[in-house]
Amino acid sequence: MTKSTPPMVSGALPVVGHAAEFQRNRPDLIRRGFVEHGSVFALKLANQNVAVVIGPENQKKFFMETDGRLSIQEPYQFLKAMFGEALFLAPHDKYLQQRPLVQELFKREKMLHYVDVMQTVVQEWLDGLDDSGKMDITSEIGVLVQEVAGNCFLGPEVHQAIGREFWDLYIDVGKALDPLLPPDLPLPKFIKRDKAKARMTEILGPIIAERRTNPHKYDDFLQDIINKAGEGDEPIDEEMVRNLLVALMFAGHETTAGQAAWTLIFLLQDPAYLQKVLDEIEAIAPAGVHIDPKRMVQLDHIAWAVREVERLRPSADMLMRVVKEDIEFGNYLIPEGWLVQVAQEIAHKLPSQFAQPETFDPLRFAPDRAEDKAHRFGLIGFGGGTHKCTGMNFANNEMIIITALMLRQFEIELVTQDTKILRGLGANKPTKTIVRYRRREPALAEPVLAAVA
Numbered sequence: 001m002t003k004s005t006p007p008m009v010s011g012a013l014p015v016v017g018h019a020a021e022f023q024r025n026r027p028d029l030i031r032r033g034f035v036e037h038g039s040v041f042a043l044k045l046a047n048q049n050v051a052v053v054i055g056p057e058n059q060k061k062f063f064m065e066t067d068g069r070l071s072i073q074e075p076y077q078f079l080k081a082m083f084g085e086a087l088f089l090a091p092h093d094k095y096l097q098q099r100p101l102v103q104e105l106f107k108r109e110k111m112l113h114y115v116d117v118m119q120t121v122v123q124e125w126l127d128g129l130d131d132s133g134k135m136d137i138t139s140e141i142g143v144l145v146q147e148v149a150g151n152c153f154l155g156p157e158v159h160q161a162i163g164r165e166f167w168d169l170y171i172d173v174g175k176a177l178d179p180l181l182p183p184d185l186p187l188p189k190f191i192k193r194d195k196a197k198a199r200m201t202e203i204l205g206p207i208i209a210e211r212r213t214n215p216h217k218y219d220d221f222l223q224d225i226i227n228k229a230g231e232g233d234e235p236i237d238e239e240m241v242r243n244l245l246v247a248l249m250f251a252g253h254e255t256t257a258g259q260a261a262w263t264l265i266f267l268l269q270d271p272a273y274l275q276k277v278l279d280e281i282e283a284i285a286p287a288g289v290h291i292d293p294k295r296m297v298q299l300d301h302i303a304w305a306v307r308e309v310e311r312l313r314p315s316a317d318m319l320m321r322v323v324k325e326d327i328e329f330g331n332y333l334i335p336e337g338w339l340v341q342v343a344q345e346i347a348h349k350l351p352s353q354f355a356q357p358e359t360f361d362p363l364r365f366a367p368d369r370a371e372d373k374a375h376r377f378g379l380i381g382f383g384g385g386t387h388k389c390t391g392m393n394f395a396n397n398e399m400i401i402i403t404a405l406m407l408r409q410f411e412i413e414l415v416t417q418d419t420k421i422l423r424g425l426g427a428n429k430p431t432k433t434i435v436r437y438r439r440r441e442p443a444l445a446e447p448v449l450a451a452v453a
C-alpha cells in the first residue's frame with residue numbers, strides 16, 4: 001500500500017500556510033503539531049511543504065540520510081552570500097576535501113592551546129571589571145566570546161590590530177542574512193554586506209600574504225588554514241581562507257555565547273546546584289589555579305550544567321534538509337522537494353528520553369543516570385552524524401572556562417528574573433539579563449596554591 005504524506009498541523013492560513021506563525025513562534029507551532037499528530041507531521045511555509053520529525057529514531061534517520069537522500073547543502077544556500085562555498089555549502093566532493101582540514105584545527109594538541117588562550121582572555125576580562133557593579137550578562141558574554149574567537153582564530157597580534165573592525169564588518173555581513181530574498185537585490189543591507197566583504201578582503205590580504213611568507217611564526221586557526229594545501233598541491237586560495245574563517249566565526253560565536261550565558265543564568269536560578277559547582281571549583285580549580293586538562297575533566301558539575309543547557313536552551317533549535325529522493329519516516333512518505341526538519345527544543349523535552357524534562361537538572365547526566373546515553377540521537381544540540389558540530393569540544397571547553405573563572409572570582413546574583421529566549425537566524429540567546437556582581441575577597445579568591453597542586 002502506498003504510504004501517505006504526513007498529516008498537516010492545524011492553523012494553516014490560505015496562501016501563507018504556517019509561515020507567519022513559524023516566524024513568530026516556531027516552537028509552539030511544532031509543539032502543537034506533535035500533540036495533534038505525534039512524531040511525524042507536516043506544515044506549510046507558503047508553497048513549501050515541511051515534514052517535522054521528532055524522536056531519537058527519526059533523528060537518527062535524519063542525520064544518517066544526510067548527503068544521501070537528504071541534502072544539507074540546499075536549505076542553507078542563503079548562507080553562501082556570507083561565506084561562499086565553505087564547509088557543507090560546498091559541493092559534496094569539495095566538502096569532503098575541506099572537512100579533514102577543519103577537523104585538524106580542533107585536534108587535541110590544538111585544543112590544549114585554545115583552552116590556554118581562553119583562560120588568558122577570560123581572566124583579562126575579569127581583571128578589567130570593577131570590584132562590584134551590574135552588567136547585562138548576555139551582551140558581555142557575547143563580546144567575551146568574540147574576544148576568545150578573535151584570539152584563537154585570528155591570533156592575538158591580528159586580533160589586537162584589526163579585531164574590533166573585523167567583528168563590525170562580520171556583523172554587517174551577518175545582518176544581511178536572508179533566507180527569502182535573492183542575495184543580489186540592490187537593497188541597503190546587501191550593499192552594506194558587499195562593502196564589508198570588500199573591506200575584509202582588503203584587511204586580510206596582506207595578513208595572509210605575510211603568513212604565507214613566515215608560516216612558522218604563528219600558531220592559530222588562520223595559520224593552520226593557510227598551511228594546508230588547497231586542491232592538489234596548490235596553496236589554498238585566499239578567498240577560501242577568508243570564507244572558512246568567517247564560516248567558523250559564524251558557526252562558533254553566537255551559538256557559544258548564547259549557551260554560555262544561559263549556563264550562568266540557570267546556575268544562578270538554582271542555588272542548591274550552584275553550591276555543588278562552587279564546592280567543585282574550590283576543590284579542583286580555585287582562583288589563581290590554571291585549569292589544565294587534568295583539572296578540566298574533573299569539573300563534572302559544570303560540564304553537566306553546560307550539557308543541560310544544550311538540552312534546554314539549544315542555540316540552534318531546528319535543523320533543515322531538502323529531500324532529494326522520496327523517503328519514509330514512520331508510516332509516512334516524504335516526497336522529493338519537501339523540507340525535513342528536526343526540532344531540538346521539542347526533541348529534548350520528550351519524557352521518554354529525559355525525566356521531568358522541563359526541569360533544570362544537570363545530575364541527569366551523572367553516571368548513575370546518564371540519560372543522554374539512552375539513545376545516541378536523543379540529545380542533538382550539536383547535531384549528529386557526518387555533520388555533527390566540529391567545534392563541539394571547543395565550545396564546551398569555552399563554556400566551562402567562562403563559568404568556572406567567573407564564579408570563582410565573583411559573587412553574582414540575578415537582577416532580571418524573567419529571561420526569555422531571543423530567537424535569531426544564526427542562533428538563539430537569552431534576552432537582556434542584568435546581574436549584580438561583587439569580587440570575592442582575595443582570601444577566598446586566592447587560596448594557597450600548594451593545597452591543590
Ligand code: HEM
Nearest residue numbers: 088251252255256259315319381382383387389390391395
Ligand atoms: C554551543 C555552541 C555550538 C552549537 C550549539 C553548535 C551547533 C551546531 C550544529 C547543530 C551543527 C550541525 C548543523 C546541521 O546538521 O545542520 C553544527 C555544525 C558545525 N559547527 Fe557548531 N555549534 C557550536 C559551536 C561551534 C564552534 C565553536 C565551532 C567552531 C569554531 C563550530 C563549528 C561547526 C562546524 C564547522 C560545523 C559543520 C560541520 C560539518 O558540516 O562538517 N560550532 N554546529
